[in-house]
Amino acid sequence: MVLILAGLAAYAVLGGADFGAGLWELAARGPKNAEVREHTHHAMAPVWEANHVWLVLVLVVCWTAYPTAFASIFSTLTIPLFIAGVGIILRGTSYALRSGSPTEREESALSITLALSSVLTPFALGACAGAIASGRVPVGNAGGDPWSSWLNPTSLLVGMLAVLAAAFVAAVYLAGDAKRAGLTDLVLPFRKRALVSGAVLGAATIAGPLVLHEDARPLFDGLSSGAGLAAGFVSGAAGVLTLLLVYRERYEPARYVSGIAIAAIIAGWGLAQDPIFLPGLTVEEAAAGDSTLVAMAISVAIGMLILVPSLWLLFRLQLSGRFDEEGEKPEPEREISRAERPSIPPAAVAALAGIGAAVTFFAEGWLRGAGVAAMLAGASLGFLLLGTPEEEGREES
Amino acid sequence: MPFDLLAEALNPVQQDYLLQARQMQAMSFAVHIPIVCFGISFPAIVMFVEWMYLRTGDPVYRQLAKRWSKVMLALFAVGVVTGTILSFELGILWPNFMSTFGEVFGLGFTLEGFSFFTEAIFIAIYLYGWDRMAPKMHFLSGIPVVISGLTGSLTVITVNAWMNNPTGFRLEDGKAVDVKPWKALFGNDYFWHELVHMYVAGYIVTGFLVAGVYAWGWMKGERGRYHRVALTVALTAACVAAPVQVIVGDWAAREVATHQPVKLAAFEGLQETTRAAPLNIGGIYSESEQRVKGGVEIPKLLSLFAFHDPNAKVTGLDSVPEEDRPPVAITRISFSTMVGIGTLLAALSVFFLWHRLRRRLPESVWFWRAVVASGPLSLVALIAGWVSTEVGRQPWVVYKVMRTEEAVTGAGGIPVGYAVLAVVYVLLVAATIWILRRLAAVPLEEAKAAPPTVAGDG
Numbered sequence: 001m002v003l004i005l006a007g008l009a010a011y012a013v014l015g016g017a018d019f020g021a022g023l024w025e026l027a028a029r030g031p032k033n034a035e036v037r038e039h040t041h042h043a044m045a046p047v048w049e050a051n052h053v054w055l056v057l058v059l060v061v062c063w064t065a066y067p068t069a070f071a072s073i074f075s076t077l078t079i080p081l082f083i084a085g086v087g088i089i090l091r092g093t094s095y096a097l098r099s100g101s102p103t104e105r106e107e108s109a110l111s112i113t114l115a116l117s118s119v120l121t122p123f124a125l126g127a128c129a130g131a132i133a134s135g136r137v138p139v140g141n142a143g144g145d146p147w148s149s150w151l152n153p154t155s156l157l158v159g160m161l162a163v164l165a166a167a168f169v170a171a172v173y174l175a176g177d178a179k180r181a182g183l184t185d186l187v188l189p190f191r192k193r194a195l196v197s198g199a200v201l202g203a204a205t206i207a208g209p210l211v212l213h214e215d216a217r218p219l220f221d222g223l224s225s226g227a228g229l230a231a232g233f234v235s236g237a238a239g240v241l242t243l244l245l246v247y248r249e250r251y252e253p254a255r256y257v258s259g260i261a262i263a264a265i266i267a268g269w270g271l272a273q274d275p276i277f278l279p280g281l282t283v284e285e286a287a288a289g290d291s292t293l294v295a296m297a298i299s300v301a302i303g304m305l306i307l308v309p310s311l312w313l314l315f316r317l318q319l320s321g322r323f324d325e326e327g328e329k330p331e332p333e334r335e336i337s338r339a340e341r342p343s344i345p346p347a348a349v350a351a352l353a354g355i356g357a358a359v360t361f362f363a364e365g366w367l368r369g370a371g372v373a374a375m376l377a378g379a380s381l382g383f384l385l386l387g388t389p390e391e392e393g394r395e396e397s
Numbered sequence: 398m399p400f401d402l403l404a405e406a407l408n409p410v411q412q413d414y415l416l417q418a419r420q421m422q423a424m425s426f427a428v429h430i431p432i433v434c435f436g437i438s439f440p441a442i443v444m445f446v447e448w449m450y451l452r453t454g455d456p457v458y459r460q461l462a463k464r465w466s467k468v469m470l471a472l473f474a475v476g477v478v479t480g481t482i483l484s485f486e487l488g489i490l491w492p493n494f495m496s497t498f499g500e501v502f503g504l505g506f507t508l509e510g511f512s513f514f515t516e517a518i519f520i521a522i523y524l525y526g527w528d529r530m531a532p533k534m535h536f537l538s539g540i541p542v543v544i545s546g547l548t549g550s551l552t553v554i555t556v557n558a559w560m561n562n563p564t565g566f567r568l569e570d571g572k573a574v575d576v577k578p579w580k581a582l583f584g585n586d587y588f589w590h591e592l593v594h595m596y597v598a599g600y601i602v603t604g605f606l607v608a609g610v611y612a613w614g615w616m617k618g619e620r621g622r623y624h625r626v627a628l629t630v631a632l633t634a635a636c637v638a639a640p641v642q643v644i645v646g647d648w649a650a651r652e653v654a655t656h657q658p659v660k661l662a663a664f665e666g667l668q669e670t671t672r673a674a675p676l677n678i679g680g681i682y683s684e685s686e687q688r689v690k691g692g693v694e695i696p697k698l699l700s701l702f703a704f705h706d707p708n709a710k711v712t713g714l715d716s717v718p719e720e721d722r723p724p725v726a727i728t729r730i731s732f733s734t735m736v737g738i739g740t741l742l743a744a745l746s747v748f749f750l751w752h753r754l755r756r757r758l759p760e761s762v763w764f765w766r767a768v769v770a771s772g773p774l775s776l777v778a779l780i781a782g783w784v785s786t787e788v789g790r791q792p793w794v795v796y797k798v799m800r801t802e803e804a805v806t807g808a809g810g811i812p813v814g815y816a817v818l819a820v821v822y823v824l825l826v827a828a829t830i831w832i833l834r835r836l837a838a839v840p841l842e843e844a845k846a847a848p849p850t851v852a853g854d855g
Contacts, residue, residue: 052477053517057510059484063495064503071496074488078808082817085485089821092478093828096471141492142807288500288576295504295578303511310518310541317522346754357644362705368648372593375644379637386637386753388449389622389629 052092064296068139069277069286073128076137076144080124087121090114119163126162130155133269134216135279153215157208164201165262171197172242172258176251191246194254198243205236222272231268235261349385353378414811415802418490421815423787425483427780428822431606432476434779436516437550437599439469440543442607442634446626447536457622460841461630463527470524471832475825477517482818490811494794494804497573501566504578505556512549515541547596554592555582561786562587562656563795587656590649597642598782601742602775604635609772610837612765623841625758632768633753635775636746643743646736647702653786654703657796658712660789663723664732665699667713674699674711679733682726687714689729723791731785738778742771 063070074081094114098107127150131137134154137144149155171194178186212220222228238261245254277283287293356378359371412418443465450458484506488495519541526535559565565581566573582588611619611628654661661667666682666689667674676699680692697707704711714722745767752759759765794801 052481053510053514056481056484056513057507059488060503060506060510063488063499064507065500067499067503068496070488070499071492074485074495075492075806075808078489078806078814079810081485081489082814085482086817086821088481089478089825092474092481093825096474097828097832146808146810288503289574291576292500292504292578296507299504299508299511303508303514307511307514307518310515314518314522317526353641357641360644360648369589372589372645372648375641376593376597379641382637382750383445383633386750387445387630387633389625389758 052088055088061296061300065288065293066277066283066286067288069281071141072139072143072278073132073137075140075142076146076149077128077131078142079146080127080131080150084121084124084128087117087124090117091121118166122162122166123159126159127151127155129162129269130158132278133158133219133273134212135218135276137278139278139281153211154219157204157211161201161204161208161265164197164204165265168194168197168201169258169262172246172251172254175246176255179249179251187249191249194246195243198239198246202239202243205239218276219269219272223268226271228268228272231264231271235264235268238264344381344385346382346385349378349381351378353382412802412805412807412811415805417811417815418805419801421811421818422486422490423784424815424819424822425479425486426783426787428825429476429479429483430779430783431602431776432472432479433550433595434599434602435469435472436476436546437596438603438634439465439472440520440539440546442603442630443469444536444539444543446630447539451532451536457626461623461627464836464839466524466527467836468833470520471829471836473516473520475829477513479825480513489808489814490806491794491804492806494799497571497799498566498795501563501573501576501578501581502556502559505552505559505582509549509552512545512552516545516549519545550595550599551592552582554595555585555588558582558585558588558591560794561591561790561796563798568798587652590645590652594642594645594649594782597638597645598779600638601635601642602779604631604633604638605742605768605775606772607631608635609769612768616762616765616769629753629758632749635742635771636749636753639739639742639746640750642739646739651703651705653789654711657790659714659717659722660728660786661703662712662714662716663725663728663789664785665711666725666729667699667711669715670710670713672700672710673697673708674703676702682729684724684726687725721792723789728785728789731781731788735778735782735785738774738781742775742778745771 059070090113094110094117097110098114130152131144131150131154134152136149136152136155171190175187175190175194178184178190209220209224212223223232238257242254242258242261245251245257277286288296353375356371356374356376360368360375361371363371443462446458446465447462449455450462519538523535523539523542526538530538559581562585563581564585565577565579567575608628608631611624611631614624615628650661650664653664665674665676666680668687673696675694675696677689677692677694680689680694682689700709700711701707703709714725745764748764749759790796792800792802794804
């Protein structure tokens, strides 16, 4: 469960920054803002896929570890999840297309698509979170109401907060990126955006408890006492601190503090609901069998061992501006060596592949496995042997 | 125990649009699976080209690897979004399948999630790292892309193998208990042939599609060194894979004959369990008359193919009650399509490899026309093959354990979702084609930058 929440938090912060960046593209219409659009695209293009995958990770961990809850959530919240899914397609596609050096008109269509889907997706996902948090998703196959489960005050509030939070985090990050990249005339506009969206977000968060008090009493109680309340305070304090840091143009620390503010909200939600997952279903009851949980814990641990250093590398390259450097690093000049292709006799390769094929065809069990391996090895060697054309001199004479 | 309560709560429901739900899922797979082929094989091919550059210092290789890696990233992005939709759909369309068996096979997707994550990270580093990292470091950063491309699809294939040959759990009151996820996924002897079959298909589809593009240019007279290298690399990759696939396909068919005899009977439209069963080539199965009409019947050939014994007994469709049989006509026609195209491609490949061994490229314009056609044809074969295995598994979602109608969601509005998604996918495919054409239209750097460099080197 902690893992799901952590994944959600990571998605909310990083994916949120993504959505927010898309959103600011909408605000930056018109040719004189081309620079702003260029900057947001440039900052996000290398990392959006990695940011997005957090969501996939949350999904797969959820259906492995909490299959019943997953099924109930997805069958009741079919509509908002479908909307989020379509939004994800549109976003991903418009990112991909941006790298195809579009014309001005195409680019403007793309940035509208990107921006709209950047509002739609976090809103829909936020509405789903609101539906779960306000206890509107019962256990069962499509057990909840297809509409009112996510069109209700809590869902609308959370959806709106999700969009605002995305806008805020993105503005903070982009201001920092602009400063680092030396785009001085872009720093102030993003600073202004960060301050405004932060203030609106703050106001909305303060109004939030009123809505929850009326609409989702158990959640309100959870958030207004004990650990839930503490998380709320952490989030509030971090939010205010971020605003101060942005105001004083200290963007690097603001980047991290804003992340804490978002993560604390997610943690607060988890704490406020604990131990209930869905109405009538506790987290413990929803969990899969022990062998599955152990297997998953092992694979997550191994996965993290690979993932954390890789992510660190990516963000280090991205944040240190290694991907910004324009001008190509000149390739070291070197002699073109017409190296001979690997000197493997073709007959031997053919024999390996042929024997492998025969063994695969006639044998069973382990021997067949060996046959398959030999056949594939033969084919790969064959590729090395034949995969590049001869040098022109020899052939085009 | 809350289990009883849950089992009841997630009971099967009446879903009027089961067929549409299946088609919606099928459509999403059909869009995703060609991208999977590129995910499996393209990074390795690109890395091969970069490795050639590192070995020879010939800038043509570098240029090719760089341009192809942009295609790789664009297709990866499409794969990311279509793959996400697939995971959404598993929950949206098949909640009962997920709630009952999520804990059995979910591990496969968890591992896939990590592979995918690693791939996303390193593909970004690889692409944005061109010209910004030392050449050897850059090459190294591509290796995780190749590995995670393999492991990602590998773990998904384990899940499909499990659906076809479910093991590693017991059913008790409709609930999976005694779950052994590792054994279910990786100790499954149905997994290996699916894996190899799919991987080889990945090279065939990618190779022929890429080669088809350059073959088109070849016929229009674009025969510079860059085109020659691109064409040879892609076509050779496809052509070493296609003959291998014939042998692997035979292996896969025999596994199906052993584990899923009814599916094999549907592949061939075999009605009654028969000794020394004949093989009908070219006929069409009529659902109303329950037999294959037309075509040429070759005695004993099916027994020979399925069990390597001309007199072996082949199980027919009549071995199970009618409601347990898959839709035969579509399964059979997909299977024949795959086998037919596969055989043609293998023949084309042998012809090409024969020329390559004699160190030349074929001259005949008919050969190059065939290569252009082979791209779309290999795609058709891929989708047909996947239709035959998935439709051939019906009416089961988990073979002989859970029926598809027991898995489906109770939510309404499936036709609406189907229609919306269809429109979105049409846009997506159009957009993908647009960006690939746009990437291809970028003029070669060679024209402006390369000549002085080469001259300076020489």
